[in-house]
Amino acid sequence: MGWKPKKRHFSSLAETSSKLLDPILRKKTGLSLELMTNWPLLVGEDIADSTMPLKIIWARRASIDDPFKPATLVVGCEAYAAMILTHETNEVLQRINAFFGFVAINRIKIEQHMIEKEEVVRSGPLPVDDNDRKRIDELTCRIESDALRNSLKDLGLSIFAQKHSVRDKKFNN
Structure with a gap:
């Protein structure tokens, strides 16, 4: 019955950061990382692009x-998406409560905000030399x-093209 050391393993940055951020997020805003990451699934991609959950206001209990x-x-919510979200409030509430597993939310309050999403930078096609084209x-x-x-x-x-771009990066650094 001796002491065994804990097995160490590498964990991803996402796992580590979620373990650190989730308690802080819950304390400051009442939200969970699961709700934030699943927001596009709960409200739909079209609404999720212009909305973001900010906080959950829980009712205080005296005892x-x-x-x-x-x-x-x-x-x-951005201005143009507020109307869409208003019309779909009941459906969104049902999805969120199904996500939580109980009736956790009974009202959605919309505040106007500028929502900044990361844009995926897409470059044009990478160059491929003539020898590779002939081979293909x-x-x-x-x-x-x-x-x-x-x-x-x-x-x-x-x-x-990807193979050549990776090779070029290795040689240039």
Whole structure:
């Protein structure tokens, strides 16, 4: 019955940061990271792009014997999305309460905010040299289906372009 050391393992940054941020987020705003990460699934992608849950206002109870009262969810919303969210409030409430597993929220309060989302920067196609193009043409020339041949060419070009961009980064650093 000796003491055994705890097995150590590497954990991802997301796991570590969620363990640190979740208690702080719960204390300051009443929200959980699960609600924040699942927000697009709960309200839909079109609404989630222009809205964000800000905080949950829980009703205060004078004593432990007081009955539970559902909370109010404060949602930051851009002007044009407020009308859409207003019309879909009942459906959103049902989804959020199903997410929690009980009637936790009974009201949504909308506040106007500028919502800044990260934009995915997409660059144009990466350059591929002529030798790689010739090689791809040789490998796909016997494929009868035009659609399949073109798809495989595009795939090959993207693989070679990515391969060359990674190699160039290694040599430039």
